[in-house]
Each structure stands twice: as C-alpha cells, then as structure tokens.
Amino acid sequence: MTEKKKLSRNKILKELYFQDSLSCADLSFKIDKSFPVTAKLLEDLLEHNLVVESGYAVSTGGRRPLIYTLQQDVMYLVSVAMDQYVTKIAIMDMQNNFVSPIEKIVLPLPDNPAALQVLIEKIQMVMDASGISKEKFVGVGIGMPGFVDVKKGVNYTFLQLPDNKSITRYIAGKIKVPVFIDNDSSLVALAELRFGAARESSNAMVINIAWGIGLGLILNGELFRGHEGFAGEFSHIPLFLNGKLCSCGKTGCLETETSLQLIVEKAREGVKAGRTSRLSSLKGDDLEQDCDAIIEAVKNGDQFAIELFSKAGYNIGKGVAVLIHLLNPKIIILSGRGSSAGQIWQAPIQQALNEHCIYRLYESTSVEISTLGNQAELFGAAALVMENYEHIPAIKIHPFSKHEEQVKVGE
C-alpha cells in the first residue's frame, strides 16, 4: 500500500473515531476522495477487521446507506491530563469509553526535576496494568499547563529536558508508542470542538475555568495556536488597575481578579474572618478538596459561596467582552473544572457583557456551560492523538537504537 493510500485510510479511521458511524458517501466527502476510492479503502479496512458494517441508516429519500463503524478492541488511546498539582491517566477505547480506572497521582510540576521520570513510569504502569498488548495503543496524548510548543514537543515552563529537547520524542523513545502534547486549555477546547458544545460551531471561545483562567480558541473550525503555539494566554491580559501582583510578575492581570485558586483563597479568608456560611468547615490544606466543597456549597445555595462565584464570573465576563469584540465568536463555552458549578456563571457573565460589549456583537453570541466538565481535558488528550493519527505512520522508532529518528508530526 502506498504512503498516500495509507494517509487516506488513516483519515477514514480518524473520521470514524470522531463521528462513530458514517456512510461511504459521508466518508468520501470528509476525506476528500472520490466514492470509488473510498469504497475500495473501506473494503480493505473490512478485510483487515479494523472496520465493521453496522447496518443501514434510515433512508433520506433513496437507497439506504451502509453504515461503517470502528471495530472494537483493536485500538486504544492513553490520555493524560495534568495540572500543576495533580495528574490523571486513563486508557480509552475508540468509542470514548474509559476501559480502566482513571489513575490519579499527586505530581507537583513547579521546581520538580523528577516529574518527567515519574510521569513516564506512571504511564508505563497504567499501560501494563491494563493488560492490553502494546501494539494496540495508537498513541499517548498529554495535556499540561505552561507554554507548550506542540510541533517541537517542548514545554517551556515545566517538564523540561536539557537543551529544550523534545519531550514527546523522549517519552515515545521510552514507552515505544507515539506521544503528543498540548496545552491543557487547548485540549479542553479540542474536547469541546469534537465531543462537546462547540461541535456545530466553527468559531468558539472555550474558557477553561481552573486554577487559572485558560482559553482555547476555535477559529474557522479548528484549534488556533498562534505563531509559536502560545495563543490563548487569557489569564494574563491586563484588564484591571488593581495593583495586585500576579504570579507572572505584572499587575492587573485577569487572573488577579478571577480563578478557582482565588475563590478558594477568598473562601478560606472569609471563613477565618468568621463569615457565616456552610463553608466554615473548609479543610484549608487541600486545594482540590476545598474547591469541590465550595462548588457543592454553591449548588446548595450558600450565599457566601455564590457571592464569590458571582464576582469571579463578572470578571470573566469582562474578559469575554474583549474576546467578543476581537474575534466575533458564535459561542462562548465555559469548561474545565469550574464549569461543574453550572448555571451560576450565566448571570454575572451576561451582566458583564451588557455593560462592556456592543449589543450588535454579543446579541448573536451564546454563552453555554460545558457538559464535559471536569473530564474535558482527558477527552481532549485522547482526541489529540486521533487528530494526528493520519500522520502517525510517518513515526518510526528503532527498536534497538536509542537514537531517535527524525519524526514528522502534523505541520
């Protein structure tokens, strides 16, 4: 089979992963090949048991199309979602199911030279524990905070190797499976684009409400990364004149007025100061636990918790107003950990838009809460692998040599 045919074949598998079941006509359109060629490729895939016919679709006025689906149990993905403190590792099948328990490990990234080694060991461990044979793994997708260069496979903030060598190549060399990395917020956006609220929108802003406020931009139907891959630095746009020092060294960043970290801090302060609230029993040492507790309090109508979220929401809204002016998106999606607080975000954000946005611009922009919630990054990491799947055959790792070959992934 020629290299070109392989590309088309992989494109079919990729489309079937994202769409679950498609007809030959649909696939022909999506992979931009003629019907006869697509049919021939499908025939081959059926023979090799990678694809199965799964009945007929309902007729739309003519002959019913044969529907194709990915064969189960032949391909698996490893998805890894990291934040500054905790890392989750999961194994997923082609139908987007978790096939092993999600492994959650405490792995602080700042000032931790051992982090990369630990990560590799844990990934290896989860893969081994799954009992799935190595050749069935398509690849590993990893989402991580920091300035990530997707093409080079480098994170300039965490998990660095000497001379900024590619960590994707490094990890792939160890576990013998292709590896892809991306910024955490970008992967949340990718998840929303492929499986979530942005599915029908070619222009969407996905806000990743987490310890910081991340942003993934969906422009013209695809994830936008910018010149060096750093686009979406929403957290640090200079929007306030509050003089508050930010972690980045500047003042007035969006992050200084809104983030889950800030909410937890403020909640702890409030409790210490004797504020009446359901939150009075906050642990005060575990960020994740406290955050979950506050979100739970919001849902139970706790006034203090609601006040904190409303203020944070209003400030996110001020940032969203900027996004709407600059990029005229169809939809704003609130995703990531914080989105599990639900509809509480709507009112304050809408209020900020009323005050700071030109009506003509935001009247046709909707604000929605993600249904993927806390698991968005894991879905996104899996999607990242399949996003690159068509190029994977170009990756070759020598089984006996430690010297990695030139790897060309995407563009």
Added chain:
Amino acid sequence: MTEKKKLSRNKILKELYFQDSLSCADLSFKIDKSFPVTAKLLEDLLEHNLVVESGYAVSTGGRRPLIYTLQQDVMYLVSVAMDQYVTKIAIMDMQNNFVSPIEKIVLPLPDNPAALQVLIEKIQMVMDASGISKEKFVGVGIGMPGFVDVKKGVNYTFLQLPDNKSITRYIAGKIKVPVFIDNDSSLVALAELRFGAARESSNAMVINIAWGIGLGLILNGELFRGHEGFAGEFSHIPLFLNGKLCSCGKTGCLETETSLQLIVEKAREGVKAGRTSRLSSLKGDDLEQDCDAIIEAVKNGDQFAIELFSKAGYNIGKGVAVLIHLLNPKIIILSGRGSSAGQIWQAPIQQALNEHCIYRLYESTSVEISTLGNQAELFGAAALVMENYEHIPAIKIHPFSKHEEQVKVGE
C-alpha cells in the same frame, strides 16, 4: 471549458496578480494542480493573450524556468476607500498601478440616505472617464467603516438598503460589474498581507490607525472575519476605567484614550489653551487637514505633537498587549492614515508591551510601521476583488447528501 478548469485558470490569474511573475512550477504548487495540467492551462492563457512569457528566471542550480506574467491592458480593477467623511475612488491595473487620478469626494456617511446613490454615480463617473471599456473591469472593491457582512454584502451601520438588502448586488446591478465590500480595517490588513509587511507572516495583527483604531487579523495566512464578519472591533474593547463616554455608548473603550480624532481634538484644545507649539495655526474646522498638520509637526520635532502621539501610542500598546496574549502573532503592523507619522509610534508601544506583556510572548513579536501608509485601503480594495476572483464561478456542494448542502465560498 469545464467549470473546474475555469476555476484553476482563474486561480492562475489570481496568483499572477498577487505575485506579478511566476514559473509554471510555482503556479502548479500554488494552485495545487500537477505540472502537466498547469502547463496546459498556461498554454491556453497564452493563446487567449491573457498571459505572456516574460523571459527566464535566474537558475537556482538547474534549468532556468520560463516566467509568466499577466498581459497588460486587458484587465482593470476599481478600488474604493471610504471613511466616515471622505471617499476615494481609483482605477488600478493588474500591476498595482493607478491608471487614472485618484478621485476624492466629500461624502459623509452618518445620517445620509443619499450616500449610496452618490457613491454609485461617482463610481460610474470615474469608470466612464477612464475610457476603459466595461468588459475589461474585473470588479469593484469597496472598503467602508461599519459592521460589514462580507458574504451577504450588507453594511449594518452605513449605506443601508430597505430590509438590509445586499448593496453589492444592488450596485452590481447598476454598474454591471461584480462588486465586493469589506470593512476598511480588514482591507488595510489584506493590503498588508498581499503587498505589505505581513507578506511573510501567517499570523499578523494589522492596526489601522485612523479616526478610530481598527484591527485586521491575519490568522493562519488569511484574513479572519469571525462568525458574522465583525471580528476586529479593537476600538471598543473595555480597557480603561476612565469613565469617558464613547461614541458606542459605553465607557472606557480603547477609542476614548487613543485615535487620530482624539489627537486632533486634544491638539485643538491645547492650542486654544495657549500651549506653545508649531500647531498654533491649526485650522480647527477640517479634520483631515489638521491631522496632516499635526503629523507634519511630529516629524519636525514639535514637543506638543510628540507628546500627544506618545500618549496615544502607549494606549495602543496596552491594546496590543491584549492581542499578543490572546493570539500570539508574529508581527504587529501599524498601518492606515496614522502610520505616516512613522517611528514615533515605536517607543511608546514597546514601553506598553514591556509593562503589560509576558516577556516570553512578546520577545519574538516584532512591531513594524507600514510602508503602504495612507494608500493601504485602496490597495486592499483592489486585492479584495482578486481575492474573490476564483470563487465567482465556484460553489462546492456535497454531491451525495441533501442535508449537508454547504456553500463554500473562500475559506
């Protein structure tokens, strides 16, 4: 000739317009067709006298390529650049030369129901006066302020027809030549992308320093317009807490702290208040004249004028910091009328970036002053026509499924 062949043929003409002279190999690559097909199309274009061979290019280590150029005197463009007060109309050839004097007319757009009729008459007049036969005009490109829907051909702010009917179709119906419209700042960006400083950059932010502060976004090598075509509303992002009322009805917009209009107003106030300066003889009734006078004063080292531009520049820089954070561009281009003030902008903008931008993000972003200056919009309007040249006959429809009929015009 089939429809598909026509598309490729037109693509060749388009590429030759933007690149002036190209080899068959270059064209084959650019129009995404094989060498034999491209060669055959070129043969046909030579026969029909639309293209000429213009000698050989220097060898790059092998056989010298034959170079093709557009035939002169067979195709012309009408380009129209409007602002709120003044409209310029020009006729250009395929080599980007003005072939008739630029017609400048005073045509206020706000609250002027007659504006559209006047515009059509003047375009007609300029075309007639040129003595060029009608069938040689490829199309009319018009840049205008306001919320412009490029696809529908509607401006929601000015020049409206009843029921928001398409003004492009309306004008085209009258003058019998295809018409295209776009937002003024988008066309300035297009000009920079095709003929100016953004030529080598697939990610550029083009700031249109005019009576307001416009923005055209070049993302992934093409002009980005957003969901409804309104992207780039830079002027009204809420960046200040100054309480100053903006023309849009809100307060704190970027426009309230920087624009040529503001500079002229401040200069007039300063002069009235007796500020010592070369500007003391400002007319005070003609915005354009006064603006030119102040820019002249800047170049002659007038302290007051420089102070005004420095402050305005710093505030533009604050906005640019937001752009860099969100979109990680390779280059920021200062264009439009105000760019003729030259290097004066550099220092205050760089200062604002130092203060408000994460170093990692702006260290590799350059800020440049346009060389197209005041004529950028006219070049952009001409480019707009050729940008659409190939698409006029080409509409792609899903050949199999009724539901997914997609009209794809440009991407």
Added chain:
DNA sequence: AAAACTTTTTTAATTATTAAAGAAGTTGTT
C-alpha cells in the same frame, strides 16, 4: 399499484497525477 423521483452503489469512460526520461544549467573534482 405503478410511475416518477431520490439516494446509494457499481461500472465504464475520462481525466489528472505520478513516475520516468530528456533538456538545460550549475557545481565540484581532477
């Protein structure tokens, strides 16, 4: 219930692409 229309699939005809060969230059070596 049959004719007329849709849509998918198969096949045959057409067209474009890739690979191979040739032409025109440049570069490097003896």
Added chain:
DNA sequence: AACAACTTCTTTAATAATTAAAAAAGTTTT
C-alpha cells in the same frame, strides 16, 4: 579546463483517480 555529478525545469508515457453513466434499492406521488 574538461567532465562527471548534481539540480531544476519540461516533456512523455504509465498509472491512478475522478467523473459520468448505469444499476440497485428506497420513497413519494398520482
């Protein structure tokens, strides 16, 4: 300086893909 070795562009022949036509399987209309 001469000639082999390498580039790059152009032409041609072989191969592969696309489009058009025909057939198959439904749905809708009369």
